[in-house]
Amino acid sequence: xxxxxxxxxxxxxxYHQRRGWLGHSVELRAVDGVSLTLEPxxxxxxxxxxxxxxxxxxRMVLGLEAPDEGRVTFAGAPMPPPGSRPWRSLRAxxxxxxxxxxxxxxxxxxxxxxxxxxxxxHGLPDTPERVAELLRGVGLxxxxxxxYPHELSGGQRQRAVLARALATDPALLVCDEPISALDVSIxxxxxxxLAEIQERRGVALLFISHDLRAVRQMSHRVAVMYLGxxxxxxxxxxxxxxxxxxxxxxxxxAIPDPARRGQRIVLQGDPPNPAARPAGCAFHPRCPVAGPRxxxxxxxxxxxxxxxxxxxxxxxxxxxPGTGLAEPVRKAA
Amino acid sequence: xxxxxxxxxxxxxxxxxxxxxxxxxVLRMSGDPALLIMSADAPPEAIAAFRRAWGLDxxxxxxxxxxxxxxxxxxxxxSMRSGQSAINLVAERIPATLALTVPALLIKIGLGIPAGxxxxxxxxxxxxxxxxxxxxxxxxxxxxxxxxxLVLLFAVQLGWLPSGGQDSWRHAILPIITMGFGGAAVLARxxxxxxxxxxxxxxxxxxxxxGVPWRVAVRWHALPNAAIPTVTIVGFMxxxxxxxxxxxxxxxSWPGVGRLLVxxxxxxxxxxVQCILLLVSATMIASNLMVxxxxxxxxxxxxxxxxGNA
Amino acid sequence: MxxxxxxxxxxxxxxxxxxxxxxRHRIPPLVLFALGWVALMLAIALLAxxxxxxxxxxxxxxxxxxxxxxxxxxxxxxxxTDELGRDVLSRLIxxxxxxxLIAFGAAIIAAVLGVVLGFLAAHFRGLVEQAVLALVxxxxxxxxxxxxxxxxxxxxxxxxxxxxxxGLHGWERYARIARGLAISAGAQGYxxxxxxxxxSPWRVYARHVLPNIAATLIVxxxxxxxxxxxxxxxxxxxxxxxxxxxxxxxxxVGYGREYLTRAPWILLSPSTVIVLTTLSVSLLxxxxxxxxxxxxx
Numbered sequence: 001x002x003x004x005x006x007x008x009x010x011x012x013x014x015y016h017q018r019r020g021w022l023g024h025s026v027e028l029r030a031v032d033g034v035s036l037t038l039e040p041x042x043x044x045x046x047x048x049x050x051x052x053x054x055x056x057x058x059r060m061v062l063g064l065e066a067p068d069e070g071r072v073t074f075a076g077a078p079m080p081p082p083g084s085r086p087w088r089s090l091r092a093x094x095x096x097x098x099x100x101x102x103x104x105x106x107x108x109x110x111x112x113x114x115x116x117x118x119x120x121x122h123g124l125p126d127t128p129e130r131v132a133e134l135l136r137g138v139g140l141x142x143x144x145x146x147x148y149p150h151e152l153s154g155g156q157r158q159r160a161v162l163a164r165a166l167a168t169d170p171a172l173l174v175c176d177e178p179i180s181a182l183d184v185s186i187x188x189x190x191x192x193x194l195a196e197i198q199e200r201r202g203v204a205l206l207f208i209s210h211d212l213r214a215v216r217q218m219s220h221r222v223a224v225m226y227l228g229x230x231x232x233x234x235x236x237x238x239x240x241x242x243x244x245x246x247x248x249x250x251x252x253x254a255i256p257d258p259a260r261r262g263q264r265i266v267l268q269g270d271p272p273n274p275a276a277r278p279a280g281c282a283f284h285p286r287c288p289v290a291g292p293r294x295x296x297x298x299x300x301x302x303x304x305x306x307x308x309x310x311x312x313x314x315x316x317x318x319x320x321p322g323t324g325l326a327e328p329v330r331k332a333a
Numbered sequence: 334x335x336x337x338x339x340x341x342x343x344x345x346x347x348x349x350x351x352x353x354x355x356x357x358x359v360l361r362m363s364g365d366p367a368l369l370i371m372s373a374d375a376p377p378e379a380i381a382a383f384r385r386a387w388g389l390d391x392x393x394x395x396x397x398x399x400x401x402x403x404x405x406x407x408x409x410x411x412s413m414r415s416g417q418s419a420i421n422l423v424a425e426r427i428p429a430t431l432a433l434t435v436p437a438l439l440i441k442i443g444l445g446i447p448a449g450x451x452x453x454x455x456x457x458x459x460x461x462x463x464x465x466x467x468x469x470x471x472x473x474x475x476x477x478x479x480x481x482x483l484v485l486l487f488a489v490q491l492g493w494l495p496s497g498g499q500d501s502w503r504h505a506i507l508p509i510i511t512m513g514f515g516g517a518a519v520l521a522r523x524x525x526x527x528x529x530x531x532x533x534x535x536x537x538x539x540x541x542x543x544g545v546p547w548r549v550a551v552r553w554h555a556l557p558n559a560a561i562p563t564v565t566i567v568g569f570m571x572x573x574x575x576x577x578x579x580x581x582x583x584x585x586s587w588p589g590v591g592r593l594l595v596x597x598x599x600x601x602x603x604x605x606v607q608c609i610l611l612l613v614s615a616t617m618i619a620s621n622l623m624v625x626x627x628x629x630x631x632x633x634x635x636x637x638x639x640x641g642n643a
Numbered sequence: 644m645x646x647x648x649x650x651x652x653x654x655x656x657x658x659x660x661x662x663x664x665x666x667r668h669r670i671p672p673l674v675l676f677a678l679g680w681v682a683l684m685l686a687i688a689l690l691a692x693x694x695x696x697x698x699x700x701x702x703x704x705x706x707x708x709x710x711x712x713x714x715x716x717x718x719x720x721x722x723x724t725d726e727l728g729r730d731v732l733s734r735l736i737x738x739x740x741x742x743x744l745i746a747f748g749a750a751i752i753a754a755v756l757g758v759v760l761g762f763l764a765a766h767f768r769g770l771v772e773q774a775v776l777a778l779v780x781x782x783x784x785x786x787x788x789x790x791x792x793x794x795x796x797x798x799x800x801x802x803x804x805x806x807x808x809x810g811l812h813g814w815e816r817y818a819r820i821a822r823g824l825a826i827s828a829g830a831q832g833y834x835x836x837x838x839x840x841x842x843s844p845w846r847v848y849a850r851h852v853l854p855n856i857a858a859t860l861i862v863x864x865x866x867x868x869x870x871x872x873x874x875x876x877x878x879x880x881x882x883x884x885x886x887x888x889x890x891x892x893x894x895x896v897g898y899g900r901e902y903l904t905r906a907p908w909i910l911l912s913p914s915t916v917i918v919l920t921t922l923s924v925s926l927l928x929x930x931x932x933x934x935x936x937x938x939x940x
Contacts, residue, residue: 064839083844091841104836108854118840164840351781359797473921475873477880477893478914481900489904496903576786580877584900594789595881598796606796613789621784 003076005204006038006061006172010070013056013228028275030056032228033070035301040171041202045219045236047212047251051272053228054208058174061206062094063087075171092122095165099177101157105149111135111160112145118167138163139193155186159193166197174206179214191218212255216240224248227272227282230301232315234308244308244315246287268324281312289314291322341625345618352614356607357400409611410604412597419604423590423612429499430589433508433581434574440513441520441570446563448517449524453532454551464521471518476577480511480584497586508585512577516570523566527559534558561631568624572617575609674930677923684739684920691740695733700888703728708906723908725898734890735912741891742917745806746871750864752810753871757817758860762848764818765825775822779815787812787874795883805884809875813867820863824856858935865928869921876917892917 013031031053038044046054059065061072063079072079074094080086095118098104105114112131119126132142138159149157158178165173175194179187191214198205207218215222216236223233224245232245243249250265267286278285284294293313301311313319403410409419452461487507488496495504531537532555540550578591586592590609597605670678687694697703703724711723711731722731764775794808825848828834833855837847876893878884880900885891892913899910 062839088841088843091839096836096839098836103832106833106837106851106855109851117837117842121841121843121846161836348781348784352785356793359794469922469925473869473925474918475877475880475921477877477896478917481896481903481910481914485903485907489907572784573786573788576788579788579792580881583881594792595883598792598883601796601799603796606793610789610793613786617784617786 003039004037005040005075006036006206007073008037008057008061008070009035009073011035011057011060011067011072012069013053013060013065014068026275029228029277030274031060031067032277034225034228034230035070036061036223036230036233038172038204038206040204041198042220043198043205043207043218045215045222046206046208046225047210047215047222048225049210049272051274052225053274054225055176057225058096058176058206058208062096062172062174063090064096089122092118092124092168093170094172094174095168095170097158097161097165097173097175097178100181101154101161102149104161105157107149109148110145111140111147111149111152114149115145115160115164115167118164122168124168134163134167135160137166137197153186154182155189158182158186158190162190162193162197166201166203169201170203172204172206174208176208177210178207180209180211187214194218212240212251224251227274227277229282229311230309231283231311232308233301233310234306238306238308244304244310245312246289246314247283288324289321290324291319293319294322338626341622345622348618349614352611353401353404354397356610357397404611409608412602412605414600414602419608422605423593423608426588426590426593429587430575430578430582430591432505433512433587433589434578436505436509437512437516437577438571438574440509441516442567444513445517445520446524449521449563450528450556450559452521453525453528456529461525464525468518468522468525471515472522474515476511476515476580477584479514480507480581483507483511484584497584499587504585504587508581508587511584512581516577520563520566520570524559524563527562528555531555531559557631561628564624564627564631568620568627571623572620573613575613575616671930673926677926677930680919680923681927684743684916684923687736688740688743691736695736697730697733699729699734699737699890701729701733703730708902710906711908711912714908722912723906725906725909726902731909731912734895735892735916738890738892738895738913739916741885741889742872742875742893745809745875745885745891746868748806749809749812749871749875750868752807753812753814753867754817754860754864756810757814757819758821758853760814761818761821761823762825762852764822765829766844766848772822775818779818782811782815788877791874791878792883795878800883800886802885802889805878809871812871812874816863816867817860820859821856824859825852828852828855862928862932862935865924865931868928869925872917872921872924 011031011034012029015028015030016026034053034057036044036046036057046057048054056065060067063072063074063082066079066082074090080090105111109117112128112135115131115134116126118124119130124130128145131145135142135145140156140159140163144152144156144160149160152160178194179190182190194205194207195218197203205218207215209215219236221233222236222239223230224239224243224247225231226247232239232243232248239248240252243252250267253265265288268288272282278295280293280295280298281287281290282298284290287294291313297313299311299313299316301309302316303309304316310316314321407420411417412419412422415422448464452458452464455461484496484507487494494507495501496507498504537550537554540554541547545554575590575594578589579594580591581587582589582591583595590612593605594609596602597609703720705728706717706720706724707728708726709717709720709724709728712718712721714723720730720732722735724730725734760775760778764772790811791808795805798804825834828851829838829847834847834852837851838844842850872892875884875891876896879891879893880897882897885894887894895913896910896917899906899908899913902909
């Protein structure tokens with residue numbers, strides 16, 4: 001195994017939400033102790049519902065936001081504080097691809113000018129030839145350099161964003177829901193493009209999505225997040241075909257799949273709210289197999305014999321499956 | 334509701350303290366008052382005596398503290414020109430200013446709001462266009478031009494009304510019209526656009542679709558909602574009433590606070606200027622407070638105090 | 644900001660792109676008139692030195708208080724003369740230049756000040772933002788006329804100070820706009836994207852945010868311009884603005900007021916210019932706003 005390109009250990013991000021004008025401030029843990037590792041040229045898929053903290057994790061990994069606890073190491077060096085000079089020059093090595101390509105592009109500048117911008121910023125040659133080469137690399141025509149963002153289609157815009165992100169030849173690309181704003185027919189094209197770029201350039205991808213099938217197709221490893229924590233991590237085939245964690249099982253069962261028979265698991269209880277995190281295992285109020293221990297004892301991520309890591313007492317074989325807990329036990333404030 | 338009130342009150346007080354401090358800072362920054370008043374070639378002993386008399390040779394924080402306690406006691410110093418108490422000088426001018434501004438305010442509200450509502454309800458009618466034209470005129474014709482034109486017409490050409498002074502009620506007519514016209518125009522324009530916006534809202538369409546008669550829908554849905562932004566403008570008008578009085582009183586030689594301010598500014602009579610500045614701020618803050626409270630009555634959502642800061 | 648204005652400001656790359664032409668609208672006649680009038684005023688202001696028939700201080704004691712041509716005067720003084728026999732037309736031309744100069748200077752100062760403060764608030768957030776917002780609230784709550792008068796009382800008067808003082812008028816509006824737009828651009832939009840490319844804040848604000856909000860700023864400047872003209876002329880009318888021997892439109896009205904009965908023309912010509920100019924600029928502003936940025940109100 002190669003040395004990891006990116007290592008995140010115990011990342012915690014809290015936000016403070018104030019109720020009313022002078023009201024009590026409520027602490028909201030968007031990310032609550034996430035660790036992950038990514039090797040060069042590999043893809044880690046990060047899945048979960050909206051609000052589970054996957055985008056915040058992506059932003060912390062990139063150093064766009066400083067974690068409240070934990071640390072990020074990139075290529076063996078700690079992440080400099082956001083906005084500092086070393087942080088700015090590190091941007092050449094790590095880039096982000098956004099969900100909304102139209103919003104991520106400046107609508108007053110041509111595509112060519114915007115693709116050239118990272119080159120200018122980092123003091124690289126920003127000739128029209130280089131821009132044309134970058135555009136060709138993402139499947140755009142060089143003459144489209146003269147176009148403005150609103151003159152391109154959604155898929156073409158995402159390709160332009162990709163060309164801009166790849167301009168400085170980064171080692172890491174964080175893709176935050178890169179396909180969810182696109183038409184279904186375009187989604188496959190963009191995913192193929194990403195895979196092809198990875199093969200060609202050996203760039204590592206952190207692929208954040210709520211789309212399990214996209215994640216399965218793209219990733220070498222998959223991590224499932226629930227309320228700011230990773231609950232299961234492993235090979236995509238294992239995690240997404242035979243999930244061990246009850247939450248991952250429920251997620252997977254929600255994909256319509258004619259080949260797979262069996263019941264769709266419908267989750268009970270409140271949708272997750274990071275401002276009112278349940279005690280013990282955060283998933284226990286909605287878990288069909290929760291037992292009394294789950295309301296008290298928070299499971300940690302442990303390696304199972306089959307090579308994946310799971311945070312669940314039942315899945316770790318430490319506890320017989322329960323029948324669910326009717327009343328959720330709230331953590332005392 | 335009580336917390337809402339307390340919050341607004343404390344914010345109003347804070348603003349007042351800010352204004353007082355601002356006046357003090359600007360006062361001290363503006364140079365040596367002794368030299369300003371006494372003229373540079375006055376004998377040095379006289380200047381020193383002046384400084385002692387006004388406490389200008391004490392440390393700055395002592396002066397600030399003294400200044401603040403004096404204001405709390407209602408003492409705003411004496412006019413550096415006439416030696417009279419500044420607060421008395423200003424107070425005796427207030428009735429004259431009120432005699433103009435209160436009727437003018439009534440004209441603004443009594444003419445502007447109905448005209449705006451009518452124009453909005455009869456959009457693109459002749460009256461609507463006339464109101465809009467007058468509204469534009471009210472905004473672009475400065476009050477001193479309007480006042481002088483009125484004098485030219487009614488006093489010089491026709492000889493119906495006096496051109497200036499304060500001897501009888503007839504002297505007040507032209508200044509009141511001058512003051513009221515601009516404000517009425519602004520208010521009409523504003524009320525019209527507030528009404529038009531409300532009339533286009535989904536709840537109006539819903540009410541009409543439900544079969545609520547037009548009159549009833551306007552009376553119970555449109556007017557109360559359009560009142561909220563209109564109240565803001567009226568509040569601002571009440572607060573800035575003195576600013577309008579400055580020019581109009583000067584045009585008509587009306588001996589009110591505004592005229593006093595202009596004279597004090599050209600004489601650099603700082604105590605009087607500062608006194609009027611505080612008076613204006615207090616009016617402004619009081620009217621803002623009133624608007625905030627009225628909001629609470631008109632819009633129940635704001636009562637919770639969840640108003641944004643943008 | 645409509646996308647159709649993409650080629651007005653941002654295109655600094657030298658690509659002669661096939662940028663979309665703005666759709667042609669028919670210009671309403673009133674706006675056409677306003678454009679013409681503003682153009683005339685600008686031409687007069689620029690050419691003032693060459694087109695004034697007399698020096699503004701030249702006395703013609705033989706024809707004092709001469710009426711203008713249309714009231715039976717002669718072409719020697721088309722708009723008549725004042726009490727000292729000074730040519731009203733010459734004074735008017737010089738005044739137009741002075742008033743426009745002051746208004747332009749003040750509008751630019753206000754815009755620069757407001758945009759810088761708004762960007763600072765958006766960039767640093769926290770305490771800086773609170774301080775800027777408190778200043779904005781204070782400025783918006785005080786009637787500017789009174790503030791201006793107190794500053795004039797405290798600091799005395801000079802032309803430079805006067806322009807700077809008027810430049811404080813309306814900065815809070817630009818600050819609000821700049822802050823709001825910069826924050827929304829930085830939250831998820833293009834500004835955040837450029838920032839994570841490694842761009843310096845200077846680059847983000849100057850090359851990306853500013854061109855994107857320029858249309859909105861220009862519209863608000865046009866809407867604020869008449870207010871500045873009115874303020875300037877009001878203060879000068881009161882004798883607290885531009886000081887003789889220099890002259891401005893408000894100054895002329897204030898002077899002409901003394902001769903209201905005997906020579907109303909001294910006052911009527913600058914009054915007409917003030918009214919037509921403010922009217923034209925605000926018509927233009929409304930029209931620009933409707934075309935470029937209907938979200939402003």
